[in-house]
Amino acid sequence: MSKELLSWYDNNKRSLPWRRDKDPYKIWISEIMLQQTQVTTVIDYFNRFISRYPTVEALANGTEEDVFKLWEGLGYYSRAKNLIRCAYQIVNEHKGVFPKDVEALKQLPGIGPYTAGAIASIAFDLPEPAxxxxxxxxxxxxxxxxxxxxxxxxxxxxxxxxxxxxxxxxxxxxxxxxxxxxxxxxxxxxxxxxxxxxxxxxxxxxxxxxxxxxxxxKIKQREERVGLAIVVSGQDVMLIKHETTGLLANLWGFPRTTLDDLSKLPFEKQVQNHLEQELDFKPEFSHCMVGKPHVFTHIKWQTILCFFHTDVKISSEIPKVEWVNLSDIDLKALPTALKKQLNIISKEIEEI
DNA sequence: AAGGCGGGGAG
DNA sequence: CTCCCAGCCTT
CATH class of the missing domain: 1.10.1670.10 (Helix-hairpin-Helix base-excision DNA repair enzymes (C-terminal))
Incomplete structure (x- = not known):
């Protein structure tokens, strides 16, 4: 049976960028990207990633900010976080060489039973199931x-x-x-x-x-209304870097709060309160409008965009705040749920 | 064992 | 719409 399978594979395999050689580094990057993600989506991300970080040493010396930017839009962002940790461990605890033992591979962050088996078999030709x-x-x-x-x-x-x-x-x-x-x-x-x-x-x-x-x-999906604070100052909007755990962790975005439908407070008040509690910040409220909805695996988001303006560009370290010109916003790693709001936002800002 | 975690493509 | 995908981590 395996003979038939291999013969079929020899004649029909796709030519994919991570199949050009058996470099365990490239196999590893491709396997992490391919987790829950289809081949066609991964190809461009893989090529960009490898040309920027050709070796595990290069990656271990990279910045988290830059890796997240390369990962932008790919989803499951803890993979990017673990990627850097893993590269660092390989360089510093394994002399820059991938371990050939499945158990040792599984100890590395982001590498579980599947990926360990995949690296061992694909890169090292060991008879390990993946x-x-x-x-x-x-x-x-x-x-x-x-x-x-x-x-x-x-x-x-x-x-x-x-x-x-x-x-x-x-x-x-x-x-x-x-x-x-x-x-x-x-x-x-x-x-x-x-x-x-x-x-x-x-x-x-x-x-x-x-x-x-x-x-x-199957998992039941829940519906949520989410209030996003778009705080404008001149040509700039305020971005915060979200906390290190939870939904969209470590990505940049607009201050957001889950809205309570049952609350007596109107949505804009809820968003205002969130800004005040989180950042001790009270910009001047302009208006709210419905944004583009977004669907995650387990949550349906109905977004409400609430616009504010201010002359005071506050700064903060926890959470980290930056003011970014809307035309430069592409420099930041934004999740798709927020990127799809940018068109609406730029039109609104023109009118303010 | 269960639940959280993105985003895109197929049907 | 629903289902699925080269899964892992935390609880």
Whole structure:
């Protein structure tokens, strides 16, 4: 079976920037970027990142601000935070060389069971399984496994089934499994007629491909109204750097507060109070308007933009505050939820 | 074991 | 719309 798989991979693999060599540094960067993120999205980010930080030493000497800027828009920003910590540890605790041992890899920040297996197999050609969403889908369909893939107690089962398939080319095997999951064994409409394994696939024989993989429950999304304070001073707007934990941690943004629908206070008062409590700052209120909504995995944001103006450009270290010309705002790492408000904001500011 | 954490593409 | 994605970390 693995022979068929590898042969298919040899003939059909995509040419991707992180497949040009087996540099563990590049494999690592690509694997972190690819967590919960699709290949097409990652390619440009990867190329930009590697040309700026070609080695782990370069990255260990980089600034957090610059790395976040490179990560802007990619999401799951704790990955960027851990990236620097990890580079630093590799340089200072591993003499700049990636450990070849899976357990040692897992000790590094941001590297879990999947990524450890991926680096060990892809970069070092060690027979370590790397079980991600693609592999889970392929394995569960191949074997008609109904054990929910998102229950911890079944991790070993899927890992074991992956090891059973593994060939003498671990690096190519790991990539082939994921390539198959991404190109052929897709979630909604698998291309079984082009699949090298269909003849030996349990769910194909039964025509039950779409019954797999089995997953339990789903997270309920909550709705929130969020008030954003747009404080204008001349040509500049106030930005704050958000706290180090929680939603959008470490990114720049506008002061924000979750609005209470049941409160007797109008929205602008709630935003005003937030500014006063957080920054001891009372700029002059102008007006509020509805902003663009934004959907996260677990939250739906209805944004309310509240405009203020001031002659006093306050400064603060906790949280960090900066005043930025709207045309220079691209220099800061802003989450997409806020970037999509910028058009509205610049129009409003012109009218003030 | 559960929940938090982004954003984009597919259907 | 809903689901999914080369997951990890904290609690």
């Amino acid at each position: 079980v991600d969403g693609n592999v889970l889908r392929v394995i569960s369909r191949l074997n008609c496994l109904s054990e929910p893939i998102n229950e911890n107690k079944h991790q070993m089962l899927y890992k074991q089934k992956t090891i059973e398939l593994m060939s003498e080319r671990p690096s190519d095997f790991t990539q082939a499994m994921m390539e198959l999951g991404a190109m052929i064994c897709t979630p909604k409409s698998p291309r079984c007629s082009n699949c090298p394994l269909s003849e030996r696939c349990c769910s194909f024989k039964q025509q039950t491909q779409l019954n797999y993989p089995v997953k339990i429950k």
